[in-house]
Amino acid sequence: MNLTQRDRIQGFTLVEMLIAAALGSLILAAIITSAVSLNRTFAAVNAFFSAHLQQIRIIDYLSRDVKRSTIVHSTDKNTLGCWTPKYIVEAGDTDAASGVGKRRTPSIRSNSSGFVVDYYTTTQANGPRNADGTPVLDTWGQPIKTSASTVVYSISGNSILRTEDGVVTAIASSTDQLVPDIIDLGLLNAGSLQAEVSFRPIFTRLNAASERAGTTIYSTQFLRNLRRGN
């Protein structure tokens, strides 16, 4: 039996162990760093996509409401109001006895632009509101009344709110600072609304304008119910 051979192959020298441990630590550190980095990237991208989806959702909401509006107004660039026809009979309406949830038969009258379609003729004081929530007053000091449903888009903290006849729905919420911005109420010429929704991703640290512009969605929507000229 020869024991010398076994003695020769067992164990490592201290230097070997130190080198091996050092290399192992480096590899492990690289793996952990990569994993953490990947995870953070994933979280950032996930948040980015999520915010992007909310951008699209806000634009889609705006498009749907603006398209069917008779009037669109904006008191500042972050607030938008739409007057949409009251198509469905709702509880509390003066004609609620005809059946809540039914579609109204419109009435037609003529004015200087031809025939005008009215779905609901009773007015209520649900016109535009100031930034502090108080109603905008008309020439006679009274809150503006409409026969339409009013839909208001506004910002509250990190949320974008859609308020339809007083019912509030948060349609988007993010710490990424989603900001709808009404570029132009092009009603004088084309009866259109141009809007943009931008956000500042949370992984953006420098707050550079170019980075912000890179996360902006633009939309142009025509008011189908706005009738001017003939």
Place this chain on the structure above:
Amino acid sequence: MKPNEHAGESGSTLVCAMCTILILSVIGGNVLLNCTTRYNVTSKQIKGWKDALCAAEAGGDIAYAETRKALKNPTTVFTGPGWSGDQANGPWTYTMPDPIGTIDPATSKGSLTASVTVDRLPASAIVTTSPTPSASPTPGFYRIRSVGTARVSGLRRGGMDDAMTAAGRTNFVAGSKARGYGDSLLRKIDFQFDHFIATYGDGDGNNPHASPVPVDASGNPLAQVSRRIELISVPVLASTGDAIRTSGSFEGPGSSGVIDSYDSKNGAYNKDIAPSSSPYPAFFSDSRDANVAVGGSTFIDQTGNIYGNVTTNGATLKPQLDKYIFGTIDNTVTQTIAPQPRVTPPPSRSYEVDPTPAIIDPPSTVMVDGVAQPPNSWANAPWYHYTYFRNVIVNPVIVGGTARETYINIVVDGANNAVSIKEFLHINRGANVRIYFTGDVDMKVALFKNLNQDGAPLNNIDGTTSTNVSASNHVQFYGVSPPAGVTQRVDLDANGNPGIAAVWYVPGADFEAKGNINMFGAVVCKSFYANGNCFFHFDKQIGLGAQATDYRIASYVEDIR
């Protein structure tokens, strides 16, 4: 014995490698899963939601195109492929014969469909005042309800930040405001059943029931999105509310002239009302609706007063400077005026036996679709045909020795660049006349007489009371649009201090009124010129009495439930 000299070296390398791969795979898998879900929403579901509206609007456009046929070829309305229903009275339904859009490989058909229901709005829905519409208004007012449906391919599940039902709810509930949140509140995708039919039935709450979505060849449900819109198609009338409308320039009124308005239901025009509320304050509000709509950028103010709103397309009018305009000013409004086509009797009708009498005494009955009818409407009016219309007297039908409201169509086939209407024209009280003319008008207004009276119509032929209170509405001139390069002319010259009550729809004409004419009615033309002390009084009662020239969509509503 020889021990395995490598036993101690098999170590943890493989385990470490596997762990590393596992960690990276988990991270990568998560990324892919999230990306897939996001992609599913952004690419497939949003696309389907938008496509559904395109399909609904395509259905609406198809129906709208049918309603336009009501003017040009009424017998073919709602008769094309896909249309069904009571041909005479409606409602009419349309089902797209073949789906359109992106071809689905599974079915080899398109992914978009539309179904449309059209009905005619009842007379009770028409609340405009003049004249009161009949039980079935002609031309009709149509309601178009279109449902567009798009297939949603990809994963059959909602987004990551969605909820199909609101908190505390277990199923769909009535009222969209309480339903779900996130994307599901906006884009309602039907994965198994049509949520709208299940909740709202036909849309009015009738017969709600579970309506499964279609299935593929393997029996798997095909997710879809449906969007519902309602359009109202209304006729465009030759005169709809503007005192003067041009596609080009405007010049006037003269320094002593006035453009104002009145309502003939209150009787004859009173010149004292527009400048001040005294002495008839109750009628004051009717006096300042003489709107002038100019389609061009040329607006020359001759310092006569305009009591109404003024719109131009590119002029530079300003309220503080143009003190002669007692209304709002908007310089960014375009005008599109439909040309007037040549008119002939409808296929089942013909001109009267003597089509060119010097005195028109309309018959008491005319044959309409084989049935003898009194000339009590434009549809039942007799037809006369001239090449040069002058020195003609038009009488109404006499019943029991009393004149009655009677309707008469006159076609004047003159030559372009030549006068076709001139000199003596005498429209007796009770006669409603539409004159379709080719060529020019050169009229000494003193020789024109419209003896109908504002606010005092005669009885109809059947003895009922007529609601056509406007004298202007009784005489309507329609100038057939000339060919390109030719301009029609309508020249009205005063001769004394004459009045002329008429509606003018002459979209291809240069309209000139010179001298101290008192004009009542409305004018639609290519360009307008009035000088001196020419007065123009727009009658607000001119409404449904004018001829329809086209249809347009007056209302667009989406049922967002």
